[in-house]
Amino acid sequence: MSKGEQILTAAIRHLNTDPTASMGRIAEAAGVSRATLHRYYATREELLRALGEQAMDRWEQSQRSAGIEAAAASGDPAVLEEALHALMRAFTVDADEHGFALTDHFVNHLPELVRRGEELEEREIVFYAACQRAGVLRADLPARWVSNTVYGLMVTVRDSLRNGDVARRDIERLMITTFLAGTADRPGETPGERR
């Protein structure tokens, strides 16, 4: 990892716990002097922009490694299901960074990052809609709702890790189970019916 990447990683970790941290605090968390931090990122705005760009790069990379475009084009349920699992796994790994960049209002207000986020989101919605047509995802939920659900669950993942509520090794299973199967013990049955 280059010095610049090291600083970004430490900055994300720290901003996830303390989102309003000053440049001084971020430098401290990254184990560099304020002068060094400023050599890489002259202003807090520049640092946040770099974090936002990195998060978008990861998001795009996750979509690509999961192969969602080819899967959507195939229409094959088994291929789509595999891509869906791969996408959720990739998102879960990146949850800290992903979560930070997407809920930071400042980053959200950088027009070119907003535009890039919208493009990535549209690509993903096409994929979720293909999953619905192939019977992998329920068809009675709007594809945009599915996409927003994934985002909401990324906030869940980020907060659960941040608060130490769940073990990091469990997070992938928790995310995928909750997303696909929900939290009810036996969905569709009332407790009365099975007692």
Added chain:
Amino acid sequence: MSKGEQILTAAIRHLNTDPTASMGRIAEAAGVSRATLHRYYATREELLRALGEQAMDRWEQSQRSAGIEAAAASGDPAVLEEALHALMRAFTVDADEHGFALTDHFVNHLPELVRRGEELEEREIVFYAACQRAGVLRADLPARWVSNTVYGLMVTVRDSLRNGDVARRDIERLMITTFLAGTADRPGETPGERR
């Protein structure tokens, strides 16, 4: 609604779309002069504190109207399930306000609001754990994860309404279905098994 409540409601709506809005912008959105806004809330900090307190009041009220403490004490699956649905309905109604207050880092850093939020969260975790013991919610998810899932889905609700992705009249069904039953067409089956 009193003038103060009117201002708070307009402020929440506006801050949900534009979280960094100035006092001038908020006054404009509320249809009052800057002077009037300042008479009610002398600083932006005071306004955010009032929003945070209102969100906590609503959260507590939602727990109370759903009867989660009595339901948890009863241990009765039917009572627990009804309280769970009532809680999700109440949260969905308040999603705009609830969502704003809980993701605004500023409000999150007011110690007495953080403390109150933690108390409400603990009460809810006791309730989710009771739902798990009674077979209403799956027992293989930590109760804190369930609580964080509800929070994440509130972000989903807020964003879906903010972006105009789903109709307001559908939001309760979407939220409860996704929370309890997930997004898979037939959870637990692979597409291959049913083709």
